[in-house]
Amino acid sequence: MTRATFPGGVHPPETKWTAETDIRPLPLPPRLVVPMAQNLGAPAVPTVERGQAVARGEPIGKPDGFISAAVHAPSSGTVTGIERVIDAATGRTTAAVVIETDGKDRPHASLPQEPRPWQSLDGDAIRQAVADAGVVGMGGATFPTHVKLTPPKGKAIDTVLANGAECEPYLTCDYRVMLAEADKIVTGLRLCMRATGAARGIVGIEDNKPRAVEAMRRAVAGADDLDVRVFPTKYPQGAEKQLILACLGREVPTGGLPADAGVVVQNVQTACAIAEACVRGQPLIERVLTVSGDAARAPGNFRVRIGTPLAALLAEAQVQEGYEALILGGPMMGKAQFTADLAVTKGTSGLLVFRRAAVYEGGPCIRCGACVRHCPSWLNPSRLSILGESFLAGNLDAVDTAMEFGLMDCILCGACAYVCPSRRRMVHLIEMLRGERRKALERRRERERAQAAGIQREVEKVAD
Numbered sequence: 001m002t003r004a005t006f007p008g009g010v011h012p013p014e015t016k017w018t019a020e021t022d023i024r025p026l027p028l029p030p031r032l033v034v035p036m037a038q039n040l041g042a043p044a045v046p047t048v049e050r051g052q053a054v055a056r057g058e059p060i061g062k063p064d065g066f067i068s069a070a071v072h073a074p075s076s077g078t079v080t081g082i083e084r085v086i087d088a089a090t091g092r093t094t095a096a097v098v099i100e101t102d103g104k105d106r107p108h109a110s111l112p113q114e115p116r117p118w119q120s121l122d123g124d125a126i127r128q129a130v131a132d133a134g135v136v137g138m139g140g141a142t143f144p145t146h147v148k149l150t151p152p153k154g155k156a157i158d159t160v161l162a163n164g165a166e167c168e169p170y171l172t173c174d175y176r177v178m179l180a181e182a183d184k185i186v187t188g189l190r191l192c193m194r195a196t197g198a199a200r201g202i203v204g205i206e207d208n209k210p211r212a213v214e215a216m217r218r219a220v221a222g223a224d225d226l227d228v229r230v231f232p233t234k235y236p237q238g239a240e241k242q243l244i245l246a247c248l249g250r251e252v253p254t255g256g257l258p259a260d261a262g263v264v265v266q267n268v269q270t271a272c273a274i275a276e277a278c279v280r281g282q283p284l285i286e287r288v289l290t291v292s293g294d295a296a297r298a299p300g301n302f303r304v305r306i307g308t309p310l311a312a313l314l315a316e317a318q319v320q321e322g323y324e325a326l327i328l329g330g331p332m333m334g335k336a337q338f339t340a341d342l343a344v345t346k347g348t349s350g351l352l353v354f355r356r357a358a359v360y361e362g363g364p365c366i367r368c369g370a371c372v373r374h375c376p377s378w379l380n381p382s383r384l385s386i387l388g389e390s391f392l393a394g395n396l397d398a399v400d401t402a403m404e405f406g407l408m409d410c411i412l413c414g415a416c417a418y419v420c421p422s423r424r425r426m427v428h429l430i431e432m433l434r435g436e437r438r439k440a441l442e443r444r445r446e447r448e449r450a451q452a453a454g455i456q457r458e459v460e461k462v463a464d
């Protein structure tokens with residue numbers, strides 16, 4: 001029987017070398033560097049000072065608005081400073097609270113001693129617990145989870161999808177979490193259903209993870225409103241829109257959100273964090289991630305505290321000196337870094353280290369059409385990349401033209417770049433155009449604000 005999938009996509013080598021390695025807890029490092037920018041939206045604002053003693057789970061950063069997330073001390077110790085560090089996701093700098101750990105891992109007094117029955121929580125209580133715990137999307141998107149659990153007015157949610165696709169090559173952390181914590185994922189899924197009013201919960205998994213399918217099927221056995229669906233292994237099956245299409249046959253409209261298709265999608269590790277927040281009152285202070293790549297002699301899946309310096313992970317995975325490439329995330333959508341002087345954040349799903357960096361110059365488009373055939377978003381990536389080059393050559397209208405060609409529908413999956421025989425830098429050009437679009441919008445808003453202020457002054461003059 002043909003199983004549901006999405007159009008386009010690619011089949012990169014899976015290279016899931018760490019699939020059969022158990023999750024290993026990484027020893028507590030002597031120093032934690034906890035960035036305030038760990039979520040999509042506004043970074044948190046530090047609430048602690050140099051010299052202050054902190055306990056595990058104590059709030060150290062408060063959200064700066066609704067689309068923001070709280071940050072907590074990952075272990076006990078003393079704050080040695082608030083420093084500026086590089087935000088690996090954007091390349092900009094952000095404030096980080098630096099904690100010298102005391103090795104005691106003393107819990108904060110506010111953390112509950114006993115678990116509470118999640119069945120007693122209503123939607124508001126679930127959203128509050130999730131917001132208090134600083135939960136964000138752990139698949140890499142880092143969107144604040146309490147916002148996702150607050151569907152826009154007039155949008156009915158009928159289905160919650162727990163995303164266990166993990167379609168990026170090399171990464172196996174979600175796979176191991178599904179094997180180890182299937183029941184917790186189901187509790188998180190049920191909490192999301194309760195918060196959004198959804199009547200149905202589905203776990204989506206690619207068919208290259210039969211043991212995870214088995215574990216999740218055992219965990220949902222006997223529940224009429226829960227299901228596990230298996231999809232052909234194809235990248236980017238784990239992208240929200242592609243998962244929704246494959247699972248439910250629904251399209252998320254252009255510029256829309258999964259809520260527009262009646263769906264909320266949560267990564268399986270996020271589901272665990274939701275369960276931890278609601279049942280045990282635990283903030284998000286650790287995660288499981290994969291360290292892999294041909295420069296790692298002991299690759300594996302590690303449970304690490306947020307703020308752990310990458311150097312500790314590189315040492316634990318026995319990474320050889322002299323490696324050329326370091327990527328945070330998977331090889332398709334992850335970001336190459338120019339320094340290892342970074343720390344693990346809530347969205348760090350993987351750390352890949354390679355002996356040789358693959359650097360391509362990129363040639364002209366030969367109009368082969370491969371990128372169009374493989375784009376999972378029905379776009380013309382060749383056209384978008386040519387518009388990017390045109391913008392760089394001085395054609396400022398190229399951004400508006402790219403909008404007409406679906407610039408904002410691109411999910412930055414990199415499938416087009418993967419198949420391009422000319423090795424064109426498609427994603428870089430598309431990201432650049434999107435950045436220019438954002439800047440243009442900001443400039444327009446600024447102009448409108450200035451105009452409104454000018455009109456107000458004129459009105460006041462007349463009134464005087």
Ligand code: SF4
Nearest residue numbers: 375410411413414416
């Ligand atoms: S990066 Fe964008 S344009 Fe390229 S294949 Fe993915 S969705 Fe299509």
Ligand code: SF4
Nearest residue numbers: 365366368369371420
């Ligand atoms: S795959 Fe590359 S060369 Fe072929 S049409 Fe797309 S951009 Fe052009």
